Amino acid sequence: MKIVILGAGGRLGGALLREYREKYDITGFNHVQLDLASLDDVREKLGAMNFDVLINAAGFTNVDACETERDRAFLINAEAPGVLAQICNERNAKLIQFSTDYVFDGKKRAPYTEEDETNPISTYGESKLAGEKNVLASENAHLVVRVSWVFGPDRPSFIDAMIKRAQQDEKVDAIADKFSTPTYTHDIARMLPQFFDRGGERGILHFANAGKCSWQEYAQWALDCCDQAGIPLRARTVGALKLNDMTRLRQGYGGQAPWVARRPVYSVLSTAKYTELTGAPPRTWREAVADYITRFYSKK
Numbered sequence: 001m002k003i004v005i006l007g008a009g010g011r012l013g014g015a016l017l018r019e020y021r022e023k024y025d026i027t028g029f030n031h032v033q034l035d036l037a038s039l040d041d042v043r044e045k046l047g048a049m050n051f052d053v054l055i056n057a058a059g060f061t062n063v064d065a066c067e068t069e070r071d072r073a074f075l076i077n078a079e080a081p082g083v084l085a086q087i088c089n090e091r092n093a094k095l096i097q098f099s100t101d102y103v104f105d106g107k108k109r110a111p112y113t114e115e116d117e118t119n120p121i122s123t124y125g126e127s128k129l130a131g132e133k134n135v136l137a138s139e140n141a142h143l144v145v146r147v148s149w150v151f152g153p154d155r156p157s158f159i160d161a162m163i164k165r166a167q168q169d170e171k172v173d174a175i176a177d178k179f180s181t182p183t184y185t186h187d188i189a190r191m192l193p194q195f196f197d198r199g200g201e202r203g204i205l206h207f208a209n210a211g212k213c214s215w216q217e218y219a220q221w222a223l224d225c226c227d228q229a230g231i232p233l234r235a236r237t238v239g240a241l242k243l244n245d246m247t248r249l250r251q252g253y254g255g256q257a258p259w260v261a262r263r264p265v266y267s268v269l270s271t272a273k274y275t276e277l278t279g280a281p282p283r284t285w286r287e288a289v290a291d292y293i294t295r296f297y298s299k300k
């Protein structure tokens with residue numbers, strides 16, 4: 001099976017490339033090798049290739065920058081995936097497009113299903129939703145996989161920033177009133193091949209590790225796992241911050257730039273459909289985080 005991976009220099013794309021390299025005939029493109037903002041380039045480069053599956057893990061993922069660069073957000077996150085779908089249709093290949101929990105407004109208090117109404121509250125969410133629609137506009141068996149709070153070894157994310165701060169500072173805080181579920185890139189890479197089949201599942205699929213947490217709970221568990229693994233820390237307890245503080249703090253917080261975009265307060269993705277299709281639920285986010293820390297931090 002020939003597979004093309006876009007976003008190969010990113011957190012998810014990097015993991016997919018690493019984990020599939022031995023098993024499939026893989027071509028990966030990073031941002032420099034293929035710029036999704038140049039649609040002619042996309043048509044030219046991918047149009048000359050033959051493949052069975054195209055995985056788009058590339059995107060304009062800086063949620064705050066999307067607010068100020070709206071046109072660019074729509075070009076990369078919405079128009080480009082539409083062009084990718086056309087290219088796949090021409091060669092009867094399957095497109096797997098990654099999307100986000102930020103297509104929801106966060107007003108619900110139970111996990112969001114694939115059928116739930118979308119209502120993005122940020123330009124990033126709007127542009128990703130438009131991308132989903134462009135991908136699913138044709139009759140072809142393309143799949144949109146929505147994920148949340150992605151972490152993994154290929155690019156630092158929230159969890160790595162928290163561990164680093166706990167190693168440097170005596171006090172760390174994280175938001176305690178925003179809820180979703182961390183998702184390990186390794187788990188995404190392991191589950192995805194079940195959906196490579198062109199005749200298989202099409203439409204939208206939610207995937208995240210099981211359970212739900214706040215950023216504070218997520219960070220606390222990461223520190224607990226580090227502690228257990230004997231990784232030296234200066235801070236062992238994560239204090240509580242409020243979501244409002246992040247939007248109010250104009251100076252930013254803990255090295256982060258101040259937030260511009262609105263974020264959903266609750267964006268837990270239901271994995272009931274995934275479990276029904278595959279016969280097994282994803283492992284819990286606590287197991288996934290513990291695995292990540294044992295594998296990638298204990299050796300550091």
Ligand SMILES: NC(=O)c1ccc[n+]([C@@H]2O[C@H](COP(=O)([O-])OP(=O)(O)OC[C@H]3O[C@@H](n4cnc5c(N)ncnc54)[C@H](OP(=O)(O)O)[C@@H]3O)[C@@H](O)[C@H]2O)c1
Nearest residue numbers: 009010011012031035036037058059061098100147149150
């Ligand atoms: N991270 C999360 O928590 C999260 C949550 C929900 C959904 N998702 C979705 O999951 C997917 C993967 O995200 P990720 O966490 O792996 O993000 P990431 O690490 O930011 O990866 C995105 C990749 O896309 C590349 N890229 C940006 N602009 C591009 C362009 N114009 N042309 C080609 N490549 C471009 C980036 O390259 P440069 O860095 O070199 O620009 C980067 O390598 C995305 O669809 C994202 O929307 C992520």
